[in-house]
Amino acid sequence: MGVREVLRRLAAALRSGPEELDIGIYGAPNVGKTTLANRIAQDWEAEEFGQVSEVPHETRESVRREVAIEVGSTTVKFNIVDTPGIATKVDYRKFLEYGLDVQEAKQRAKEATRGVVEAIKLLKDIDGALVVIDSTKDPLSQVNVTLIGNLEANDVPFLVVANKIDLEEADPEAVRKAFSEYPVVAVSAKTGENMTKLYEAMVREFTG
Helix, strand or coil: CCHHHHHHHHHHHHCCCCCEEEEEEEECCCCCHHHHHHHHHHHCCCCCCCCCCCCCCCCCCCEEEEEEEEECCEEEEEEEEECCCCCCCCCCHHHHCCCCCHHHHHHHHHHHHHHHHHHHHHHHHCCEEEEEEECCCCCCCHHHHHHHHHHHHCCCCEEEEEECCCCCCCCHHHHHHHCCCCCEEECECCCCECHHHHHHHHHHHHHC
16 A cells, blocks of 8 residues: 555544644654654655754754645644654763864753753643654663653653664664554654555554
8 A cells, every 4th residue: 555545544534533633753862753754744745844964952943844635625734743852861062073162062952951841841732642763772761761651641642663674783673572562663764664554553543
């Protein structure tokens, strides 16, 4: 089944539900959140979220895009929110590695910290979340465990997205084992692999 067909079915499934769903994309820095957000935007023919950067915390404020498709006279709208990378601590010295001077690095760290706080607060107002995990790394990080705990505490439905499966060192099965009690979808936001499965899972989890 192609992406277009999944999107058509998704629109049909949402006819009887709310016309708008706020879906937040969460995860640690550099796990591919903006890449995933841009992939969704491309598939739904919406405005992209921005350029991807190797610099951590490059997304310092939540970026919202309205993603809409038309089915007959009905328009189904999604508010996809690309949030800043969640971190338990933002150290300004990390930014020095990317050529920023001390003053710029401290300012960036301050902005990043504020972005993390705002992203966590947003959890209470969204209808669902995609928790993006880098499948080339240990999934049981403090950030991932804390983030999922916050989502559960706020009764927010979510999907675990094991990203970067296009890389040779990827181990999506480790993500599935670590979070076996939750729905996990393995994708490559970069290549688009398995995005159809992700959309199908979004239908089940966010509109059921």
